[in-house]
Amino acid sequence: MTAASMPAASVVVGVDGSRDGVYALQWAAADAARRHRPLHLVYAGESPQHLHPPVGLALPVSYQEDARQATERIVAGAVVHARDVAVDLRITTEIVADRPVPALLNASRHASLVVVGNRGFGGFAALLVGSTGVQLAAHAECPVVIVRRRGRADGPEAGRVVVGVDGSHDAEHALQFAFEQAAFRDAGLTAVHAYWLPAPVEAGGITAVVYDQDEVRDEERRMLSESLAGWREKYPDVDIRPNVVPGTAGGALTDASTGAELLVVGARGHGGFPGLHLGSVSQAVIHHASCPVAVVRPPHG
Numbered sequence: 001m002t003a004a005s006m007p008a009a010s011v012v013v014g015v016d017g018s019r020d021g022v023y024a025l026q027w028a029a030a031d032a033a034r035r036h037r038p039l040h041l042v043y044a045g046e047s048p049q050h051l052h053p054p055v056g057l058a059l060p061v062s063y064q065e066d067a068r069q070a071t072e073r074i075v076a077g078a079v080v081h082a083r084d085v086a087v088d089l090r091i092t093t094e095i096v097a098d099r100p101v102p103a104l105l106n107a108s109r110h111a112s113l114v115v116v117g118n119r120g121f122g123g124f125a126a127l128l129v130g131s132t133g134v135q136l137a138a139h140a141e142c143p144v145v146i147v148r149r150r151g152r153a154d155g156p157e158a159g160r161v162v163v164g165v166d167g168s169h170d171a172e173h174a175l176q177f178a179f180e181q182a183a184f185r186d187a188g189l190t191a192v193h194a195y196w197l198p199a200p201v202e203a204g205g206i207t208a209v210v211y212d213q214d215e216v217r218d219e220e221r222r223m224l225s226e227s228l229a230g231w232r233e234k235y236p237d238v239d240i241r242p243n244v245v246p247g248t249a250g251g252a253l254t255d256a257s258t259g260a261e262l263l264v265v266g267a268r269g270h271g272g273f274p275g276l277h278l279g280s281v282s283q284a285v286i287h288h289a290s291c292p293v294a295v296v297r298p299p300h301g
Contacts, residue, residue: 007038020117033086044103118148158259170266188239250284
């Protein structure tokens with residue numbers, strides 16, 4: 001099966017047999033079952049015939065066969081794990097002789113969601129080392145969820161979906177995804193908006209423009225309330241908790257992620273540079289949040 005022939009709007013998950021890969025698989029299977037989507041498993045890695053042995057040597061046929069069987073066992077085991085989560089899932093599989101990121105980017109063209117583990121074996125081992133994981137979140141044509149093992153279960157937003165809101169175009173798409181996730185999970189939603197207070201003194205000791213901290217905070221609350229107004233009407237059963245905090249967005253969202261079901265951010269918010277596909281806040285939470293992170297990009301086209 002190829003990505004082009006997988007069921008439309010599938011939840012796609014990268015599988016590699018690692019422990020973190022199993023966590024991602026279980027998360028993806030539960031999401032597919034909850035949202036009534038097909039589940040598509042992708043194993044990606046260069047096959048033995050694409051490897052490059054020393055000049056004059058060739059990989060033995062037995063090695064190629066052993067590698068093929070090992071890959072098939074990993075995929076078969078992944079299907080079993082998915083069935084353990086939801087026995088009635090519609091599951092398709094794909095083994096791709098390519099690097100993980102290109103394979104998953106290709107699958108994202110037809111997917112509703114791409115899910116990967118924080119780290120794994122084989123091709124997915126370096127997914128969040130350097131820029132590889134950032135590339136996937138930055139360029140996929142659907143939302144990407146990065147699953148890590150759950151840390152502490154306590155925290156002010158425990159059991160809730162947390163979403164970052166800054167009034168940007170990307171934040172609107174993140175809100176749509178977050179509300180859908182909260183509704184399907186029967187969970188509350190916490191909307192976090194972080195803001196900077198103006199510096200009281202400018203460089204050189206010159207007094208800055210006088211401002212009222214309460215007025216600044218009230219204005220930020222008003223902005224967040226306006227951003228949520230339409231979504232309150234569309235999802236009246238979702239418990240919404242607005243949270244306006246001074247400081248950096250990355251720090252506020254990382255703090256709120258403790259015990260949360262899911263943290264949702266847009267790919268790039270206000271302050272991003274044209275041409276950049278992933279903002280600093282998205283990168284910060286990808287690496288530091290303590291719950292699964294969803295990065296949502298505007299639809300292509």
